[in-house]
Amino acid sequence: MNFTNQYCYFYEDDLFVDTDRDGFRRRVITGDGLQLCFWRIAGGATGSFLHRHEDHEQLGIIVRGKLDFRINDDPDSTERVVLGEGEAYIAPKGVWHGDSVFIGDDEYGECWILDVFAPPRDDLLAG
Template identity: 70%
Template sequence: MNLTSEYCHFFDDDEFVETGRPGFRRRVLTGDNLQLCFWRIAGGSVGSFLHKHDEHEQLGVIVRGGLDFRIGDDESDQDRRLVGEHQAYLAPAGVWHGDSIFVGDDEFDECWILDVFSPPRDDLREEAAR
């Protein structure tokens, strides 16, 4: 049975694109109203600065490893959260998040995150089109 079509996508290792940050690779799929960014990030990586999206909601699911980061309404809040495998986080529009440390899993020493954005981010849409 051939499952390949414009509606079915598989995430083979060679489908992930290196980013400008060491240890960060991603694959982006964009629809009309939502967007999936599948991250594979080397354990111990840093480089996610504290930021917010004023026009986008972000929902993240940790598939492998863990995410140690800051999230909240107050940019100066120094409290950190550890989100582990099979757990999720929600960053509504305007909520600060980031300053992340990525915890690798035992098999690949990677953190795998599925980030869903709504509406889609134009910067990621342009990258996926390349």
């Protein structure tokens, strides 16, 4: 298919970019006030550290596989949450999240996550 509409984006495997973390690929689409980062992460991949965004809200939706991670106001909390396909999380500004375990699905062996950031993150603009 040849989609030429500048406002429409479709799944194209060759447009996903490898990152500096083993097993992490992404495709980023950026608008004026928000940004979508489509992650394809190999099951069992590591490299997601506990962090927070002071200037960005983050909304994540699990599309394939599962995400086992920490999300809490308290960075010392060890409570973990496991989200499966079709489930979502919100990390408002300043909320700690990460320390993730990515559980791959049966078909691709990957965890697919759609992360929406508002406003867009400058560090994701290049990819």
